[in-house]
Amino acid sequence: MTQALTVRCKLIVPINFKQKVDETLVGFADACNQILAVAKRDNCWNTTKLHHKVYKPTKESTGLKANHVCQAIRRVINQKKATKQIHKFRPTSISLDARTFKYIEDKQQVGITLKEKRVNFDLKIGGYQIALLRNQTPTSATLSKNRQGDYYINIVVEVPTQPRNKTPKVLGVDVGLRDIASTSTGKSWDGKQLRETRAKFARVRASIQSKRTKSSKRLRRQRLSGRERRFQKWVNHNISKQLVEEAKNFGVIAFEDLTGIRQRAKVRKSQRREHNSWAFYQLRLLTEYKANVAGIDLILVDPRYTSKTCNCCKVIGNRNGKNFSCVNKLCGWVGDADHNGAKNIAGVAGVVVNQPESSTMFCSLEETVLGLKPPL
Numbered sequence: 001m002t003q004a005l006t007v008r009c010k011l012i013v014p015i016n017f018k019q020k021v022d023e024t025l026v027g028f029a030d031a032c033n034q035i036l037a038v039a040k041r042d043n044c045w046n047t048t049k050l051h052h053k054v055y056k057p058t059k060e061s062t063g064l065k066a067n068h069v070c071q072a073i074r075r076v077i078n079q080k081k082a083t084k085q086i087h088k089f090r091p092t093s094i095s096l097d098a099r100t101f102k103y104i105e106d107k108q109q110v111g112i113t114l115k116e117k118r119v120n121f122d123l124k125i126g127g128y129q130i131a132l133l134r135n136q137t138p139t140s141a142t143l144s145k146n147r148q149g150d151y152y153i154n155i156v157v158e159v160p161t162q163p164r165n166k167t168p169k170v171l172g173v174d175v176g177l178r179d180i181a182s183t184s185t186g187k188s189w190d191g192k193q194l195r196e197t198r199a200k201f202a203r204v205r206a207s208i209q210s211k212r213t214k215s216s217k218r219l220r221r222q223r224l225s226g227r228e229r230r231f232q233k234w235v236n237h238n239i240s241k242q243l244v245e246e247a248k249n250f251g252v253i254a255f256e257d258l259t260g261i262r263q264r265a266k267v268r269k270s271q272r273r274e275h276n277s278w279a280f281y282q283l284r285l286l287t288e289y290k291a292n293v294a295g296i297d298l299i300l301v302d303p304r305y306t307s308k309t310c311n312c313c314k315v316i317g318n319r320n321g322k323n324f325s326c327v328n329k330l331c332g333w334v335g336d337a338d339h340n341g342a343k344n345i346a347g348v349a350g351v352v353v354n355q356p357e358s359s360t361m362f363c364s365l366e367e368t369v370l371g372l373k374p375p376l
């Protein structure tokens with residue numbers, strides 16, 4: 001089994017080549033727009049038929065290479081399939097195939113066919129990207145330029161996935177404000193560093209906002225939020241790596257489904273700023289794709305009751321800040337609240353673990369443990 005992954009790599013484009021890359025981007029967008037006009041006029045959305053109509057005139061008028069024109073035709077047709085309504089194409093990206101790009105592993109470069117000629121560019125990538133690209137001969141990629149004027153290449157690779165564990169156990173993961181993640185095995189990742197960085201950025205933002213110059217405000221705010229975002233992603237990247245490493249002893253990893261957490265959770269005003277459901281979602285996504293490569297399934301659990309219920313006797317207990325204490329005198333479990341939550345998440349997920357229909361499933365403590373509905 002393999003899984004297609006997109007590896008996003010920053011491309012180092014020397015200043016004297018920027019114009020050549022931009023020319024190619026503009027040419028590709030022009031080609032797409034010309035092809036789109038013909039396709040609309042003749043109501044023709046078949047690749048072969050459209051190719052006959054547009055190939056020659058498009059190649060002549062744009063001066064692009066043959067394979068760029070072929071990719072432009074594909075882009076138009078795929079866009080039509082994906083969105084029905086097609087807007088105008090803008091010169092922000094170009095589709096590449098085996099003839100127009102090559103990954104050169106020993107130099108960490110990519111060769112890209114531009115409008116004028118073939119050029120090799122250095123990649124600015126880290127260990128994770130290098131590992132995904134190892135021994136790969138990718139045949140599909142997209143070259144793009146963002147608003148800041150940076151160039152990226154998104155390379156599609158097929159990564160082998162490990163065979164699934166036949167008798168899996170579940171590692172439960174509780175995400176929170178104080179600790180970013182806590183597992184049912186009792187491990188946790190402190191959010192202190194992330195909170196402090198966020199608070200610092202928020203203070204700087206507040207002082208910038210108090211100044212009146214509009215342009216400097218916008219500029220600096222963008223830069224800060226970018227740094228903040230990158231720091232958060234770096235933190236989540238590290239945690240997800242360790243979570244998946246831990247989950248290798250289990251076979252399944254379970255998260256709460258926090259869609260809509262912002263509406264449900266009650267947080268103090270000072271915490272609200274930190275309470276970023278996107279950060280949790282990102283942690284889940286990063287974990288999910290690393291887990292998939294490692295042959296580990298990811299299950300989503302309904303978050304209701306997971307923090308209120310005692311993991312031991314399933315009675316609703318008291319959560320007091322960092323601590324949980326069970327009110328059931330026969331049980332009396334006392335411990336870390338996040339650890340309790342993670343154990344509940346693992347427990348709920350464990351119920352459905354042996355019916356893996358898909359990699360992402362959904363189940364609920366309400367339905368299984370509290371017995372409000374019959375267990376699956």
Ligand SMILES: [Zn+2]
Pocket residue numbers: 310311312313314315326327328331332333
């Ligand atoms: Zn209990």
